[in-house]
Amino acid sequence: MAALEGGVAACAVSSGSAAVAMTIMALAGAGDNFVSSIHVHGGSSHQFSGLAKQMGIECRFVKSRGPNDFAAAINDKTKFVWVETISNPSNMILDFEALSLVCHAKGVPLICDNTFGCAGYFCRPIDHGVDIVVHSATKWIGGHGTTVGGIIVDGGTFNWGIHGERFPQFHDPQTKLWERFTRRAFAIRCQFEVLRDTGSTLSAPSAQQLLIGLESLAVRCERHAQNTAEVANWLREQPLVAWVSYVGHPDHPDHQGALRYLQRGFGSVICFGLRGGFEGCARFCEALKMVIIAAKYVTPFSCVFTIVICFDSLGDAKTLVLHPASTSHEHISPEDRAEIGVTDDMIRLSVGIEHISDIKADFTQAFEQILEPGEIRQVEDRKIQLQKEINSRLFSPSAHL
Ligand SMILES: Cc1ncc(COP(=O)(O)O)c(C=O)c1O
Incomplete structure (x- = not known):
């Protein structure tokens, strides 16, 4: 999946919803916020306004497509900006390149739910400035509606090193994720910290089904x-x-x-x-x-x-x-x-x-x-x-x- 998306590493998880929740947990905590287009899958919007809120994390929804509106919503507590490739179900395509310029100027990663991009077949957001991609593998990756799974792909593009103040989790003196893993630091955080804590593991039979799906x-x-x-x-x-x-x-x-x-x-x-x-x-x-x-x-x-x-x-x-x-x-x-x-x-x-x-x-x-x-x-x-x-x-x- 990392190769298909043009990323450096990936983390397979139990569902697309788990991939969304784990990405939030990997980057944000109580008192933080993140910015999301309002044009997202109903389940994600439910997680953003429900689950995230319960964890003390505010989701700032942006109604417009304008990069300046996204920029205006970002402050020093913002941990990422979230968009979808072709939004579900409103069929909107935001300007990744413009948004990525805005995010990087503000020091936050741009994350894209690329489920509708079909594992990179129709769209490879990382090629257009996106830093992290998530998928519901339940959809086109499996391809037959038989298996639930999710993927988080680390594009390896975001520099957690120069943004240490905003992202202390990559600079913990014990784990030293940035120092040891640099471009793969986010994927490693998902694999060895968040996955371990949440237990949202992809089962081996499901992984096998999804790999069979990827073949076709x-x-x-x-x-x-x-x-x-x-x-x-x-x-x-x-x-x-x-x-x-x-x-x-x-x-x-x-x-x-x-x-x-x-x-x-x-x-x-x-x-x-x-x-x-x-x-x-x-x-x-x-x-x-x-x-x-x-x-x-x-x-x-x-x-x-x-x-x-x-x-x-x-x-x-x-x-x-x-x-x-x-x-x-x-x-x-x-x-x-x-x-x-x-x-x-x-x-x-x-x-x-x-x-x-x-x-x-x-x-x-x-x-x-x-x-x-x-x-x-x-x-x-x-x-x-x-x-x-x-x-x-x-x-x-x-x-x-
Ligand atoms: C764009 C998008 N993201 C995430 C999900 C959640 O994925 P899952 O059903 O694998 O939990 C879905 C499900 O419909 C989706 O359409």
Whole structure:
């Protein structure tokens, strides 16, 4: 992974969420802060505003894309700046090079969650001034949605030596991480200190599955990119589709950023708006036969209970859809959701490597179904209600105290 990302060392961990949490713990402590784009994965935003806060670490969210706004949020207690390659799910690409200049001028590292960059296949942020990269390996790296894992890659670019006052953990007289390991000091801190303390180890069978996944990464990503471009164009022609957000489209606001920072294609996640809003989206997801709902309804014991497993996956070989407003982002207020572009009518689509005609056929039959309200509607209304109830329990602030 370090080689694929152009880094100097890496640390494999038990999940992408563990990679995010461990990176925070490696760099910040009570009384510190960090700066993050508001356009991050729902789980990360939950960690930033919940877990980090519990540890006494403040996350300063930046709403705009302007490097000056990030600069203004940094002070002498700031330990890093956090962005995503193509933000999940708002499909925003920030200007890494400009942000890296700002961060380095202020003496803090720039960190990128490069999950959507597919292990360096579509994007190598370290080549563009990013210092540390994290991944949810659960997605394209494993590639089949069977294995949970995470990776932290040290770019070896940040000089912890000249910023000793801000980062005393690299200058502890006992461990002397900077003196002994220099460019690999951050990875070593993750491997031998944070991993040891948190126990977020990647299990050996999971590591094996992820390595098998990596063997086919390039072939899968090539097909992901082709299918995604074709589906994005096709969706634009569908009468039920109100809008499509795909960074490969020349009229996407971040298409220039995509041309600059992505290679070999424009990734494999797009979002689209469905006429019919919140309810129409939920009904559309349920009507799909081949395409899988990433946040699923399952009936583990009997048909009496329907519970929602909100694992919010993407990057599988199989095409996955998600209705963020009712699942991954349900814990965020409608106003804040609107701020990060998660509208009620938004479907997030992770395009798989199936034959393109199978994907289109499944979508076509689902579009046809949601045109006719029938009995199915009552069942789905009930499911939406249950989903909301369960999510409000799962995601309510008190659930995490
Ligand atoms: C961008 C991003 N980062 C981190 C995560 C968390 O990863 P994991 O599910 O492996 O814990 C996800 C999960 O969806 C993600 O999309």
